[in-house]
Amino acid sequence: MTEKDLIIGCTKEDQVCQRELYKKYAGKMMVVCMRYSNNRMEAEDLLQDGFIKIFDNIAKFKQEGSLEGWIRRIIVNIALNKIRATKMLFEDISTKAEVFSNDDATIVDKLSEQDLLNIINKLPNGYKYVFNMYAIEGYSHKEIADNLGIEEASSRSQYAKAKKYLQQKVQHLEKVKI
Amino acid sequence: MTNHNFENKISEKLNQFEIEPSEGLLDLIFEKRAAKSKSAIKLPFAKLAIFAVVATLISIGIFHYLNNQKPEIAKIDNLNSETVISEKMNKTENKTSLADNKTDANSSNSETLKSKADTKVKSNLKVDNTSTFTNKTKNENMFKLVQTNLNKTTKSGASSQVFNISKKEKISETNSLTSENSENLEARYFDIFNKNRPVLESEQHKGKSHLYIYQTASDNYVSSLNINTLTGLKHKMFPTKELALSKVELVENLHKLDYNKPTKKPIFIDFLFSPGLSFFKPKDAGNNFQNINKSRYNQQFGVRISVPISKRINVFSGVNMAQQENLYKGIITENIKYTSIRKLTGYINDPVRGVIPFSYQDTSYVNKTTSTKYNFTNAYKLLQIPLGLSYNFGFKKFDFAVNASSLINIYTNSQGHNIDFEKQQTSSFKSNKKNIGLGACISFMTAYRFNNRFKFIVEPSFNFYKIKAQNYANQMSESVLNNFLTVGLRYNLF
Structure with a gap:
């Protein structure tokens, strides 16, 4: 199934295509979610919200850029929305003033x-x-x-x-x- | 450069990396989406319910306002009316003097009397008009005054044209008199001790309806009293008796009253809530479907507008917000016939070669019964537009109607499950695809009349339509029969 077929299928709410799309991108997006959350549970919540939004809005994808990029953007935006809701603290982290090698x-x-x-x-x-x-x-x-x-x-x-x-x-x- | 390499390497590595999410996460996503769309379906209902309540409250408010408001007395521009009357009086004076010159030039005494009478009438009418007809007492006084003046003028031999007052005044007087309540009217017209009681000219009776035509101050001015035991007492004034008789009808029941208005066509606005039981049957389900519970509570809200096109026939249309839910709950038993082929091994006892094994196949036909338990709901959100005719008749305070209409169903959302009867499996579907379907509806309306504006409606209705599978994500076509008991409020807009 091509990417175009997947998109058309998802637009028509075809669950086979939705499953296929999820299967294709869920693993990579899970990593994105993990990077913006503190544990796996939080990451799965993000992923869940992200895919709900993806399935709801896939008709809006104009097929100009890559589908993966579009999906990633949605996931990151959802993560950022959640981050905005919480107060962000920049704790002080101690770093040694070493000069690191180029390796x-x-x-x-x-x-x-x-x-x-x-x-x-x-x-x-x-x-x-x-x-x-x-x-x-x-x-x-x-x-x-x-x-x-x-x-x-x-x-x-x-x-x-x-x-x-x-x-x-x-x-x-x-x-x-x- | 090195630093950028560090970031790029991390980015590259992480972008290639994959972590499998938990197994049930996708199902959870589907469930959440389904729940979300379900709540989205409920929202228009809530909106419509709020709209219906607000519309009803506004209607009730308008009704009360109109009911409590005493008919506004026409305020005549004092200056204008005075001018009109003055002009009329001048004309009358001229006419009178001309007539007098023609008839009897010598009757100086009568002329003096005439002029005195005219002056009095003029001054009295002026006073009357400046009072602007603002209260009942003044109207009462005016009525008496006009009568007194009539007597005086008649005595003085003046023409009845003296009281041919302008139309504007007639209307104002009519309005002011109509504003009187039943008690005052009864006192005036039926109190035999009332000196100013008008003279009865003619009367008509029909069942509970009675019409009396009285003479008033002017020959060109009659008063009608329409008494109906159901509607109460109505008083109107007309320039001629003929006009009064043509305008005031004797009506035996209220139903006729609604439809016998030649100039004002009512519009009926119905606010309806229809709860009821739905029955459905999937196409091609056959006998497998016998054990499934096929009834389900459904409801819809709607607004209907009816307009009479003849005495008995109304045409109506409107819009219903409906959600059709078909519940599949029960066990479907499937009889499956299949062919069983068994591989068997036989042995031949050969005296020379000993026991020789050989293979053969045993083919048999097996009947197998499988049972699958189902419990799911297929839900369709739709806008229904009825287009139909109704036949109306009435009895006392009740109106009855038989309504028949075709239904234009606009489906906006569908979701649920398909059954694969052969495989005994279900697969979910969900679609926001918009489609149009047709249906039919027949209903029997009974409306109880609270008053001229409002009626309470009870209306059993049956509507039937098919949900075509190919138009939606569902693979099964479903035939639906809804049995609703509609209740509502009818507002009469004149």
Whole structure:
């Protein structure tokens, strides 16, 4: 079944197509949800709300961009809506003022996806959201500031801290593995 | 660059990563969506119910306002009416003087009397008009005054044209007099000790309805008293007796009263609530369907507008908000015939080669009965537009009507389950596709009249339609028979 057939089927409320669409994208979107939540239960709630919205609005998808991108955007928006409803705290995270080697990227390669996800999830929520939005979703700091209701400068500094923290953790994990 | 690589690598890795969500999550999503659409279905009902209540309250309010408001006395522009009367009086004076010159030039005494009488009439009428007919007492006084003046004028030999007052005044007087209550009217017309009691000119009687025509102050001005034991006492004034007789009808019952109005065609607005039991049958279900509970409570709200096109026939249309729910609850038993082929092994005892095994097949036909338990509801949300005719008749305070209409059903939402009778399986469906279907309805209305405006309606109705499967997500066509007991309120708009 092609992507177009899937969309047409979902528009007609065909459950076979809806199941197919879910099967195709639920795994990837679950990872997105995990990145914006504190536990699996929260992530599944997000995913559930996301797919309800996707099935309700699939007729609005204009097939100009990729379907996956459109689905991801809906999921992230739902996550951000939930985040907005809660007060975001930027706890202070201690980062050693070390200069890291240029091998960070190669270390990331060596780590499993689950390990990476775990490291990101260990970040305090505020930092986690900023990092996710900037590094993975590709939002600008201005967009992040608008979405999370924080200052643009604050977004920049939090991102820098989050990144540093992650680099530390990645290196530490690598050392432990060795 | 390195830093960006770090982010890109994380992004790349995480974007490729997949985590399987819990198994039942998709079913939960379907359930949530179904529940959401169900609540969305209920909303228009709530809106319509609120609209119906508000409309009813407004109607009741308008009715009370109109009922409590005493007929507004026509306020005549004092200056204008005075001018009219003055002009009339001048004309009358001229005519009188001309007539007098022709008839008797020598009757100076009578002329003096005439002029005196005219002056009095003029001044009295002026006083009367400046009082603007604002209360009953004044009207009463005016009535007496006109009578007194009539006597005086007749005595003085003046023409009756003196009282040929303008139409404007007649209307105002009529209105003011009509505003009197029954007690005053009865006192005036039936109290034999009343000196000013008008002279009865003619009377007509029909059943409980009685019409009396009285002479009033002017020859061109008669008073009609229409008494109906059901509607009460009505008083009207007309310029001529003929007009009075043509306008005031003797009506024996209220039903006739509604339809005998040649100039004012009523419009009936009905606010209806129809609860009832629905029966349905899926097409091609056959005998399998015997054990399924086929009845289900359903309800609808509606507004209907009827207009009389003849004395007995009304044409009507409207809109109903309906939700049709068909409950499948019970056990469906299916008799399945199937062929059973068994592979068997036989043995041949060969004296030379010993025991030789061989295979053969045993074919048998088996009857198998399977039972499947079902419990689900197929729900359709629809807008129903009836187009029909009604035959009306009445008895005392009751109106009856036989209504027959075709139904245009606009389906806006459907959801439920399909049964695959062969596989004994169900699969869910849900669709927001809009479709049009047809149906028919017959109903028997009884309306009890509270008053001229409101009637209480009780109306058993039967409507029948088919929900065509191919138009919706459902695979089974369903024939539906709804037995409603409609209750409602009829508002008469004149």
